[in-house]
Amino acid sequence: TSADADHGHGVGDDGDGPDASAVPVTELVADPLRVPDVHVELVARAESVTLPSGESFDGITLNAVTPGPEIRLRQGQLVEVVLVNESVAGGATLHWHGVDVPAAMDGVAGVTQDAVLPGERFAYRFVAEDAGSYWYHSHQVSHEQVVAGMFGALIVEPVEPGGADGPDGADEPGDPDEPDEPGGTASDAVALLHTYPGTSRTLNGTAGEVRHEAGPGDAVRVRVANTDSTPTAVWVSGGPFRVLAVDGTELHGPTPLERQRLQVSAGGRIDLEVTVPASGAVRVQALGVSLLVGPADAEAPTVPAPAELVDLLHYGTLAPLGFDPTRPDRSFAYDIGRAPGFLAGVPGIWWTINGRMGDDVPMYMVREGDVVEMRITNGSGEVHPMHLHGHHVVVLARDGVAATGSPWWVDSLDVGHGESYDVAFVADNPGIWMDHCHTLPHAVEGLVTHLMYE
Ligand code: C2O
Numbered sequence: 001t002s003a004d005a006d007h008g009h010g011v012g013d014d015g016d017g018p019d020a021s022a023v024p025v026t027e028l029v030a031d032p033l034r035v036p037d038v039h040v041e042l043v044a045r046a047e048s049v050t051l052p053s054g055e056s057f058d059g060i061t062l063n064a065v066t067p068g069p070e071i072r073l074r075q076g077q078l079v080e081v082v083l084v085n086e087s088v089a090g091g092a093t094l095h096w097h098g099v100d101v102p103a104a105m106d107g108v109a110g111v112t113q114d115a116v117l118p119g120e121r122f123a124y125r126f127v128a129e130d131a132g133s134y135w136y137h138s139h140q141v142s143h144e145q146v147v148a149g150m151f152g153a154l155i156v157e158p159v160e161p162g163g164a165d166g167p168d169g170a171d172e173p174g175d176p177d178e179p180d181e182p183g184g185t186a187s188d189a190v191a192l193l194h195t196y197p198g199t200s201r202t203l204n205g206t207a208g209e210v211r212h213e214a215g216p217g218d219a220v221r222v223r224v225a226n227t228d229s230t231p232t233a234v235w236v237s238g239g240p241f242r243v244l245a246v247d248g249t250e251l252h253g254p255t256p257l258e259r260q261r262l263q264v265s266a267g268g269r270i271d272l273e274v275t276v277p278a279s280g281a282v283r284v285q286a287l288g289v290s291l292l293v294g295p296a297d298a299e300a301p302t303v304p305a306p307a308e309l310v311d312l313l314h315y316g317t318l319a320p321l322g323f324d325p326t327r328p329d330r331s332f333a334y335d336i337g338r339a340p341g342f343l344a345g346v347p348g349i350w351w352t353i354n355g356r357m358g359d360d361v362p363m364y365m366v367r368e369g370d371v372v373e374m375r376i377t378n379g380s381g382e383v384h385p386m387h388l389h390g391h392h393v394v395v396l397a398r399d400g401v402a403a404t405g406s407p408w409w410v411d412s413l414d415v416g417h418g419e420s421y422d423v424a425f426v427a428d429n430p431g432i433w434m435d436h437c438h439t440l441p442h443a444v445e446g447l448v449t450h451l452m453y454e
Pocket residue numbers: 095097137139267387389434436438
């Protein structure tokens with residue numbers, strides 16, 4: 001049963017493989033003879049799916065399940081995932097959402113590869129360089145295939161316990177060979193939020209409530225991933241919590257929270273640390289579903305979403321970014337609007353970028369090593385969760401108000417109507433990279449541009 005959110009059903013290994021971290025990353029990817037530390041085969045099949053709730057729909061499974069198998073890696077490992085398309089009409093791909101893989105492995109049909117047709121297979125190989133919570137999904141007709149079930153969780157556990165994502169990470173004592181203590185917490189639980197065609201919302205494929213067993217006093221990292229096409233609120237009852245990470249990057253100095261709600265961008269992930277109270281349990285809630293963390297039979301109240309929102313612009317404490325965003329090599333303005341016109345020859349009212357549509361939207365050109373600054377504004381009337389492939393951007397300001405909290409690195413950022421965000425990043429991953437709205441129907445309606453290296 002999928003009611004147990006423990007990671008026992010996943011694939012991955014126990015870290016006995018060769019020490020990949022000792023070899024430069026580019027060599028690993030370029031060396032086709034190197035044996036991967038983790039090998040996974042995912043067979044995609046179009047079939048009717050019935051949820052534990054009894055609801056059914058025409059779906060897509062991976063190895064006969066949806067969500068697909070959890071892929072759990074250890075930082076530095078070389079993974080090979082072979083996608084076998086058994087029967088998904090029109091072809092499919094796999095995109096590693098939030099993982100900054102080499103461009104050829106990015107899984108964007110029509111840009112980095114052709115769609116894998118029924119009867120074909122494609123091997124993805126990449127090194128899991130950064131620890132964190134990610135997910136994977138098809139990037140072919142994704143507004144249909146992701147919804148239908150072609151997605152799963154991808155977790156990269158840090159080599160160093162303490163959740164260190166890099167040299168700036170917190171230094172906590174612990175056995176570096178113990179991969180099961182990300183963030184110094186006792187255990188972790190994955191919570192994939194998803195709504196299948198015509199069904200109620202699910203958490204790890206189950207409508208309603210899912211349990212994760214943990215003892216009194218245990219701190220549990222709950223990895224919430226929003227695979228739906230709209231931003232979602234997430235909140236906690238039964239005990240205090242902290243926000244450990246956003247989009248796979250650890251936050252600096254996360255303080256305890258109690259009564260606030262969080263907003264998880266479409267495609268975004270938020271890692272929460274919850275601590276099981278001496279009696280009872282903690283409930284992590286989103287609209288229609290919840291994850292109950294505690295001893296078997298322990299209960300926690302179901303509560304309505306709190307009014308107060310955690311503003312990640314001001315959460316946690318400042319820390320060095322690792323580059324200087326005040327001296328950018330490139331500055332771009334990215335204004336989202338809506339206008340009547342023709343998109344690929346079809347008349348309609350479409351999303352625009354800087355007033356342009358579809359093939360008329362220029363690419364953002366950068367050179368490797370550039371510090372890039374971007375101002376994203378939105379006057380289109382709706383929120384757009386913008387997702388840049390292959391890179392993480394740090395949020396510098398919103399509506400001209402500078403960030404005062406932890407560096408807030410994202411790969412998926414909600415830009416509300418009337419808002420303006422200043423973000424920056426280092427162009428360190430050559431290729432052609434999609435930058436699009438993760439409300440997936442909006443991408444079909446033209447809200448797509450690309451970042452391209454000269
Ligand atoms: Cu999660 Cu371009 O996608």
